[in-house]
Amino acid sequence: MKKILLALSCIVIFGCSNTDDNNNCNFLLDVGVNLTVNTNFPQFSQLQFTGNSVYVSGYGNKGIWLYRASSAILYAWDAADPGVIPSSCSTLTDSGIGDIVVSGCDEANQFSLATGLGLSDNSHSCTLLPYRVENIGNNTYLVSN
Numbered sequence: 001m002k003k004i005l006l007a008l009s010c011i012v013i014f015g016c017s018n019t020d021d022n023n024n025c026n027f028l029l030d031v032g033v034n035l036t037v038n039t040n041f042p043q044f045s046q047l048q049f050t051g052n053s054v055y056v057s058g059y060g061n062k063g064i065w066l067y068r069a070s071s072a073i074l075y076a077w078d079a080a081d082p083g084v085i086p087s088s089c090s091t092l093t094d095s096g097i098g099d100i101v102v103s104g105c106d107e108a109n110q111f112s113l114a115t116g117l118g119l120s121d122n123s124h125s126c127t128l129l130p131y132r133v134e135n136i137g138n139n140t141y142l143v144s145n
Helices: 002-015 042-048
Strands: 034-038 053-056 064-068 074-078 092-094 100-103 110-112 130-137 140-144
Touching: 034 042, 042 053, 042 064, 053 092
Parallel strands: none
Antiparallel strands: 034 140, 053 064, 064 074, 074 130, 092 100, 100 110, 130 140
């Protein structure tokens, strides 16, 4: 009986090591994304200019934020706050301050569209979920994962 108790104690003590530094950043699903963006179209025309962003609903976990970082770089981020369980408040919205998006949940986590990094103390050091962006020519991009 003592051997069983000792074995269970070892499992509890050593089996619960925290190898994931960010347990609070594992809420988002790996949702398939396949979005074509043509910056010649009116809904994406803002992306022709550096520093502008566009929100696209219906893709990813809570939509996708597209951000024009430079003339050659377009970023795509999932629009769900990675630091909270997905809910009606976890969609990131434009803060009105540059490239910053904010969660509508009580934590009000803030993230930079230019870097994907969390900006608020309570963002749990989470980063935005990135999507692959491929320039397929003629001001057209494929956003996928």
